[in-house]
Amino acid sequence: MHRHRVxxxxxxxxxxxxxxxxxxxxAHEARLETGYVQYGAALTAELLASAxxxxxxxxxxxxxxxxxxxLAVRAGYRFHAPFYVGGAYEFSKQDAHKSIYLAILQQMRSxxxxxxxxxxxxxxxxxxxxxVVGYGSEWSLQTVGATAFLGIGMEIELxxxxxxxxxxxxxxxxxxxxxxxxxxxxxxGLLSMVGLEIALEQREAxxxxxxx
Numbered sequence: 441m442h443r444h445r446v447x448x449x450x451x452x453x454x455x456x457x458x459x460x461x462x463x464x465x466x467a468h469e470a471r472l473e474t475g476y477v478q479y480g481a482a483l484t485a486e487l488l489a490s491a492x493x494x495x496x497x498x499x500x501x502x503x504x505x506x507x508x509x510x511l512a513v514r515a516g517y518r519f520h521a522p523f524y525v526g527g528a529y530e531f532s533k534q535d536a537h538k539s540i541y542l543a544i545l546q547q548m549r550s551x552x553x554x555x556x557x558x559x560x561x562x563x564x565x566x567x568x569x570x571x572v573v574g575y576g577s578e579w580s581l582q583t584v585g586a587t588a589f590l591g592i593g594m595e596i597e598l599x600x601x602x603x604x605x606x607x608x609x610x611x612x613x614x615x616x617x618x619x620x621x622x623x624x625x626x627x628x629g630l631l632s633m634v635g636l637e638i639a640l641e642q643r644e645a646x647x648x649x650x651x652x
Contacts, residue, residue, distance in 0.1 A: 478524060478603075479515035480641030486510070486532045486545060486611070487634040494615060494629035504620050505543065505575065505631065506535035514551065518643060522555040524565075534575075539620050540582075546574045547587060561597040566590075573613055583618035583626070587611055589635060601644070607637040 487507045495503035509532055516526015528549045536543035549571030556564045568590045576582030591609025598604055611633040619625050 475520055475646040476518040476643040477515070477646060478518045478526070478641050478643045480513075480639050482512040482514070482605075482637045482639030484510050484512050484530055484532060485636040486534065487636065488534075488631065489634055490632040492629040492631060493627050494631065501624055502537035502539050504536055504539040504624075504626055505545070506537060508532045508534035508543075508545065510545075512637065512639070514639075514641075516551065517646075522557065524551075524553040524555070526551050528569075528571075536620075539624070540577045542578045544576065544579055546579075546581075548572050549587070549589070553593070555595070563595045563597070565593050565595060567593055567607055567609060573615070575615060582620065583615045585613060585615040587613040591635065593637075601642055603641050603643065605637070605639045605641060607635070607639070609635045609637075611635045 485507070486509065488505065491503055491505060494505065510530060511532075512528050512530035514526055514528035516524055518524045528547075528551055530547045530549070532545050534543045534545050549569050551567065551569035553565045553567045556566075558564060568588075570586070570588040572584065573587050574581035574584045589609040589611040591607055593605055593607035596604045596606075613631040613633055615626075615629060615631065617626065617628045
């Protein structure tokens with residue numbers, strides 16, 4: 441008799457656990473089926489790896505662009521599939537070695553992320569994109585050009601609506617010929633930058649599935 445009671449209790453417990461697991465799976469599936477508008481801001485660093493023809497190694501004048509840091513804002517759409525697409529604007533104060541007063545690098549980029557199929561609150565992703573850039577003194581555009589980037593990152597879920605992201609990328613930048621503030625002509629050249637980013641982003645559901 442005692443064995444029958446134990447078996448009955450185990451059966452009830454098993455049924456309860458199975459029901460909870462099924463409900464959790466349905467909720468998880470519903471969340472995956474929801475698209476999000478995702479937006480936020482980031483602290484950024486643009487670290488110069490190579491200045492190319494813009495600042496050749498045998499130049500007798502200071503390099504017109506170096507490493508720096510700044511801020512970025514972005515907004516985009518997070519699909520229920522493992523993709524994010526959006527746009528970003530970034531400005532950063534670069535070290536111009538006194539060749540330019542308050543040297544500002546501005547970027548407008550289209551961006552995409554592919555999230556790796558990993559369950560949990562820590563989700564790695566691959567990021568890529570391209571855009572246009574401008575560089576000059578005190579927000580002026582003394583030269584313009586183009587950029588692209590490719591990198592890896594990590595998204596950490598803080599809550600259902602908030603995430604933190606870390607991103608590391610390689611960013612080549614082409615700048616066209618221009619004259620700097622000292623009236624020195626700078627040739628067209630390819631910069632090699634390493635980009636670092638720490639961001640806080642919010643997610644707003646576009647629609648919410650009905651309860652099942």
